Amino acid sequence: MQRYFLKNHQFHDQMAVITGDDAHHISRVMRMGLSDQVIICNEDKVCYLSTIEQMDGQEIKVKLDSKVASETELPIDVTIAQGLPKGDKFEWVIQKATECGAFAFIPLIMDRSVVKLDEKKSLKRLERWNKIAKEAAEQSHRQMVPEVFPLHSLKQLIAKASEYDVCLFAYEEIAKQGRLSQLKQSLTEISPGEKMLVIIGPEGGISESEERLLIESGFKPCALGARILRTETAPIYVMSAISYALEL
Template identity: 35%
Template structure:
């Protein structure tokens, strides 16, 4: 069943505007009375039937509500050290598909990509569009946010708000598979860029309470590591 995000829900009516309305009317060629699902972007789905259809505005009569099935039990924030080229595009897209709640780009000592604030803001706008399209495609109940670029100092402060923090570091000995996720509600996942983490950075994060973990004996690319970590976490938490 087609599914769309909208924040315009009043009583038992929802409105869909912009490119999604055009897609419904012109690409899908949907008609009055056909069924679809709208999502409020806050984790609730609303099944309904089409009432009014134009390329500018679509009105949906809602028949109920239910929790979005696409949201994992654990809220995961991915702190991803900034990668060069289009690698971040891939990471954002796939991390959304794998259930992250938020993606926060991180600037570390070994990051090759070091954009200025204005340059990064343009990139962040693109990442946000990628996150939105990925959330639509995979049936998420929220659109994960892509945060502003932060430093390690910012990260150390933000770690206090999580039940647990996992740092994936190439020198770690403890495997992710040995971890128990019982009782974890909010999880921070930290992954490095092409050059990984400076030993001093890893030690600071460890002292701040991060569990320093390995993804195995193979050295994974920076765009592979977060996806492997997220998929394994979903498996350990019973989501896969």
């Protein structure tokens, strides 16, 4: 069944009003009509089985029939901070990591980042990235849409580190030293409701100066298995490991 995410102000008593692209998708793409049902979710992660009662151009009114009881969110909030990769790789990361349960994404400009975005391009990309996150959340029946934050520098990200309970960064040199347990240890120590931040470097990885800065700032380096992963594969590995450790 189709799922849509609305802002809280779109809910009124036992009704909700769907507008914009979502209304267009319901009426023009899915060809739904009166009495058809959809699932809609608010910003508080509450989802409702709903029935279409009125359709008027680009505005659709639905009646909230009952709450959907399924729990599809991870027990912890995981933010992926990704060194901006080339091409459309970050779009792929957003889509797949959203399906795996990521809570938020922060694109990073790092020492080995090749991509350079000016303010205009950055804002356009950000709009597209958030749209991809929304569509992936709908497809995977999430209860919330992960937020993609504006482009950050590493120093800007470090300034926000106190907002998280666990801060890690993927560093392949740890694997070469045979130190593979940090991610596993962190997942055994973290509690439901806490927040984890994981930094993934761009193509070429995290530089030595960035490693020193992160360690000095309280971040812990972790290996993602014994093999070297591509930048777009690493976040999916992280999310899969977290899901296996905390959900299964």
